[in-house]
Amino acid sequence: MANTGTWFLELPEFKMFSDRKGTIAWITGMPGSGKSVLAAIAIEYLEKHNIASKDLGIAFAFIRYTESRTLRDILSSLIAQLVEGSYMACSLIHSFYSQSIAKEGAELLESDMIEGLEKIAGALGVVHIVIDGLDEANDQVKDSLLEVLVTSKTNLLILSRPLDLYIHHTPDALFVSIQAQTADIELYVTDQVKRSSRLNAVLQGRPELVKELSTRIKEKANGMFLLAKLQMELIMSSCNSINSLFKALDKLPYGIDEMYRATLDRIAAQPEEDVSIAHRTFVRLVYEFSPWNADTRPMSAEDLRHYLAVSFENQTFDKGDLVPIPLILSTCCGLVIAEEGDQGFPEIRFIHYTTKEFMKNIQFSNIPVEPSPFLAVISMIYLDPHLEPLLALESRPPEELDQYFYANPFLYHAQRSWGFHARMSQRQGLLPRYTHWFLSKNQRYPFIKSSYSPVTSLFGLHLAAIHGLVDVITENTALPCEPIGPEGYTPFHYAAMEGRPDTFRALVLIHQGAELTTAGGQTFMHLAVKHRREGFVRELLLWLENLSPEEVQRHLQSFDINAQDSEKMTPLMLAVSEGWTPGIASLLATRRDIQVNMVDKDGVSAFMLACGCKTSDFAEVLISSFPELDFDRRCNHGRTALMRAARGGNVQVAKLLLSRNPAIVNDVDSAGWTALLHAAYLAIPDQREDILRLLLEHGADQGAKPTAGAVQLTAFLYTANWPWIQRNRRDHEGTARVPLLELYLSFQPESIHQRDHKGRTALMLAIREGGDPPTLSLLLNRSAVAINAQDAEGLTAFLHAFRLLSKINLAEIVETDYPPEAVAFIRSRRKRSDISQSCLRYRRCHALVRDLLLVPSLDASKHDNMGRMALEWACLSAGSHLLGREGFDQYRELYLKEGDMQRQFESTVGFFFATLHRIANHEGTRWNRHAFHRAAVVACSTLADPILARFLQEGWVRQAFEWTVDENCAVVLLVQASGRKCRVAIGVILEYLGLLGSGWDTRWFGSSGVDVAKMFCDLDCSWHTEILSF
Template sequence: MPGAGKTVIASLVIEHLQEISKHNQSVCVAFAYCRYTERIPITTILAALLRQILERYPSVLPFVQALYERHNLEQTQPDQGDLITVLLEIATSGLFSSSFFVLDGLDEASVDVQFDLIETLESLPIRFLLTSRPLDLLKDQVPGAVFFNIAASDADIAVLVEEKIDRIPTLRRLLRQNGNLKGEVVAKIMEKSSGMFLLASLQMELLQASGCPSIKALRDCLDRLPAGINATYEATMGRIERNAHADLVKLALTWVVCASRPLLVDEVRLGIAVDPHTYEFDVERLVDQEFLVSSCCGLIIVERGLSETVRLVHFTARDYLQSYLADHWSCNPHSIIASVCTVRLLQYKFHDFPGQPVEETIYKLCAKDQMLRYAYENWAKHARQCSPFPKDVLAFVRQCQRYPIDGELGGDMHVAVAHDVEEYLAPLNSGVHEQVVGKSSNKTLAINASTENGTTPLMLAIKDSHYIMANVLLSATGIDVHTRDTTGKTALIMAVGKGQVDIVRRLLSFGHTEANPKTEADHTAMSVGDGQSALLLAAYHGYEDILRLLCKAPGLDVNATDDSSETTLTKVLNMVRAWRPTPRPFQVLLDVPGIDANAGAEATLSLAAKLKIKWGVEALLACPNIDVNKEGPDNYTALEWAAYHGDLQTLEVLLNHPRIDVNGGKYGALTLAAQQGHLDVVTTLLRVRSIDVNKANLDGHTALTKASAGRRSSIDAFERPTTPLPYEWPAQGHFAVVETLLGTEGIDVNAGKSSKRGTALIHAAREGRSVVVDALLLADKIDVNATDSEGRTAFQWARDRGYQEVVDLLRALGI
């Protein structure tokens, strides 16, 4: 039942549950209020519930953290499925013995939100309370729920009526004359209100307005009180119509009913302080708050607090007033608001904007007039709800020469496109670039006009996803689709970045459209760096359909490099590491005729192995002309990277390629695997017949010397820690790798003589690896007196560094 106090009851239930939870943290409580004034989507409601739970119960952080980190990295927002998954994980985690969700005003949400909310709550193992007017879908979706009706009791209504009586002096005087009269008033109001606080309150307003000079007049007035909610609204509006300022009050109600967001009381006051014919703001027409509220006869209330928001007494009043006001005004009520907004903007020179920087100037102007911000942000929303489109609003658009749009200043075409005013572009559909607006003369539409930043109307239409506007512009004679803005972006790059397949197709149909244009300096909005191509953006976002379109474009250079000499293939691989782990865009590119998997400064195959992208390695190895031994700018081959990472699966895939050089590269796969202590990789490489177990790298190191030292190193920029590695590895080094190498046929235990670092024995002694030293000393032909480039022996290194156990082992041989 509307106006029966459901919200009050819901609030009391929430307070009670929160008190329980305060003393028992195993009880989870979350709640949400739906309001007709703010039609928020289900994702916002679910996110609010999740945030409440996180703030009140920090133990749920691990469930939320992974979701946050993923979307923070991708710069996206969680969808409904993401939020439901986390809520379900929390509800089934065992953290809470009971979970209670309360949702008030379900009937005030949009129909699709109603359905989704019930479905979501029903899917969670929780107890939930919903308050709502009767809805057919409730019993269908939650057949096992317990339903109960809420209606104000006679005692509740009596308390309300008595409180109201105490505030009406004329009524109090009459009641003093007759002791039974108060009971009659209470009884009649209870009868007429049908258990609704809302009706009882409005009927008391009507009773107060009647002025009742006598007991007889009071009784007559009680008999005339309307029964039912619509009849009460009708009687209230009749009272307003008899007011000398009826049009002013109805304008105030129009603002409250039609506003695109809840308004502050001062915004309403400023919105109605206008000339009724020109809509120009006149400060002398300002009314005070008390007059505004009292003149609306109980239909609006002001929520006290910092904001002082105005709202209707009940959401059912909105339904009634929308119909009433539409019949009252000679035009669409939204047309009036749009006109008030645009006139306000003209008064403050927004059409020929007065200053820079734009946002700072807007802030200063809006500080002078609270209604100005609303006018700036919402004039077009109201105008678009009118049919036909208001002529004076079209006239406003026509006057715009330097209007603020997203921090820059645009002309009339920019304003029309940015605000989706399709009617302003109507002449383009007929091929005539002229627009007659109101009584103004003809004006040529500048379809290729650009802002100071080089933004054209077409770019704006694409940026704001105004597809109809974009298609109208693309059909216009003389449209220039090749223009770049000051950051180097073209309409094509913008359309690709937004995933607009049909717009991309149309842009490519113009011919001579550069399929891989690059942006220049600032491209951070795309989050992919400088010098990016449309091709790369499509791959970055995973837009396969757009990728295929671009790959068929005449003149496409699929092997083109960016400012860093990287190809689209290498860029995609780098982005996979940072963002999207999917092989599809990469495979689409590899299927393009003429693709060169070896192009660019960075070897694509080496990069895939470096980033540990196994599917990338496999896809590249399937290319007939792939150079499997090509080094990247870091001088590592794919096989070397796989060995370094200990990525056995990738290593085995590479070893199966017929052209792989197991000893290729400047560092050697075997040496890197031994250095990192990857025994399984070392063992696999040693099975290859052509392996050179004594291959030395650029510094003269072999696999045995690196394993004997037992020190890993970090050569991968992606893995390098922010502070230097401590090198505190197991005391005996990579002993298992050393043993394996010593047991390999052909191993040279003295390799590295006179090199910078020396032999394996010198490495082990220098690091104090006594077990390794002991194993090396058992090897045939070990040269215990070998020296490094400094002329120092293993014994000298151990002695000088104080490794007594190693010293003793060497002395036992008579050294």
């Protein structure tokens, strides 16, 4: 409503949140006091006033208890909003994702998102984040979200009920209570009077009566905007005169529950059909949860209309019974609202979460049965005519299924929730007979596990097992029980996967002799373990213990607890390999007939799998339960239990194994890997240092390196090699790796001289992949470091700095499956990211050169095996992408159109020339003119025309030449520039040679470079042929 909330924007606390970086404002209020409205007003204000600011970010989250959101869900939403609103944020996240995640083929983890948010907050001027409904998140999310946002240095606005238990996270927050704020209620009452013809007529335009009405409503509402709204709804429908109006005001309840009861009484006074509509709407909203709450879609307006058009009594759905949404909302008397959702269509919900809590205790007399059987039957009635069409979509693209759901709005919820409501009915002893008929009427039924799952064709008994409908199983013994689908699952398998032991036992008693092994060799116990059904495993093992061998044979045929699936995995192996909790493994270990030393297809035993888990719990269970445990087994790849413990960072297990036999520390597998290498390459980041220290203390060989594979580095060299290390992602400066390098050197200082198979040292490897400052500082401060050492290609650590620029990829994107406008957008977004990434790379290269040139013993004039020195490498690397002709032409349009991109490009150019200037003017290096000539020739053969023109005007370049037509090198520059048609650079060279305005025919510069060279002199070009070939 217009003008409400303006007082909030004038609060000093809000102004500080809006204007001062790092401010946290926490707004508290009782339920229904209008906090969500204020959050929306704040967001609108921020967006309106910051729309032209490119260094500001705005993001928000409305947390609702009906939506089970994790910390990762909330962070991903916040980051997505910031990325959409800022090119800088987009480029930062793209670069971060590419470097830290894409190489592993994984999605962003929670820790990645925390780091990403910190990066954006640090790069942008101010980031405003609004969190509404923090009190509706679960306790763990409250703690974690506050910890992350407070440390991210963003401007944070929180709106919630009072949360005294959590304010220790924000000791510097500005707290504001809105309980006493009644200005908005007064505005609301005045607005409703203007809108209501009835109130206008009753109050006769008398301002004193309007003032009195407003005052009385404010007193009754006690600061609760929600309560004021319901009170106005009540009196607007009942008053006919001034006296009746104020009598109604006197009778208005004070509390929210009393107001809800009064509203329900008002609903009950409506015509019977209206009461039925309202009550059925309430029942649906209160009991709408499905078995997979996190996958439940919001209820749309059309969904509700179709639901209400299903007749429980006639067991039919008729589109002629569809009720318009305004009428539905009217019958609910303000307790239900429709508001636009994330998908762009109206979503139906209670006016407030307290409404739902209140309704849970209400008995709706207009509903013919209890809510669970009512909703189960309604869902099955709606689903029934769609069974065959859904089965026809079994092998169709998922888009067609979505389209079918869209055309039948209630169908998604009906097919997902009928079984849940049927099971709830069964628990109450009220399973409708309709359920038996429904599951026995057809041969096949469609089943859709989740939003992203395809349609699966199942028998009725399979569905009964999935939903735990024991009554259906026991009364409908003729339902088919055979395997179905490519996996060959029977109802027994579905009961195990869903964790329903009572259903499984019912199936066993009725369908004796049924197939209990899938096509992949999995038993029901395999599937129960794989799906983490600890309760199922416990009850089934207890049940089996109470059966005689004959009964087990009769019920379960040849049940074998050690059965192996197609991967040769036993249930025990699955229990320890999945690594969730040791509960299931402990249960299985109690079986006396467990064969613990069996191996899978790779020769790995259950104990070896347990050694690779994050904790020692699994291994301890096996050690304590099985005296015959084989500690010394090797798998088919020659790996030992210690190696698997090292890979998993399992220090406790590694200690136990080394205490038994210290000599195993340097055992190697078939690829030459030792436990130390496994720990360095693959151990969990948070546990890597501890496991490495343990192995080094036991004499692990630091010189060992793999004998096979693409990466053949020692543990020390691998740790220095940035892109391969699985470091702590929150530590984007690389400080997590420094303690590891120090650890290696503390045990063996001479590791600083180690080289890989290409002759590269740790310093070279660290530099070529970015050279983060902490790592460089550590390596350069070691007096033994060979700063001028050369690898097999003749490259020094200094020359490797320019390889950093060679790793920028400006690949063209072709999306043939998208429309042209989408392709244009994707290309544009990718180009912006490329420019930003290039700018960051050039900045880092410049910093590397600066730091390395400060090392007194550095020889910057060293050249590689092809004679290339630092200046040539710098020009060659720059010319291969953004500053080369191809890259410059590809991105020129963005430079001209967008100021932000132009500034980033100018920054890139600036870093490039600053780097060249530092090298050329290095006090510790005596350059000769020949080195500058070679660099100039490379620049003329690679750089874009404008960049080359500026290069030629650098003082050290200009002073390196005599600039006469008799100077061979100067002529070569002209040849190179003319051959590439660099018009600006040609003009600069001709100016230097004194040929501009001389009448000399420059059209010759369209000829081949050799012909032009011969016009000047008989020039021997062999000395630079190698350079020109790049």
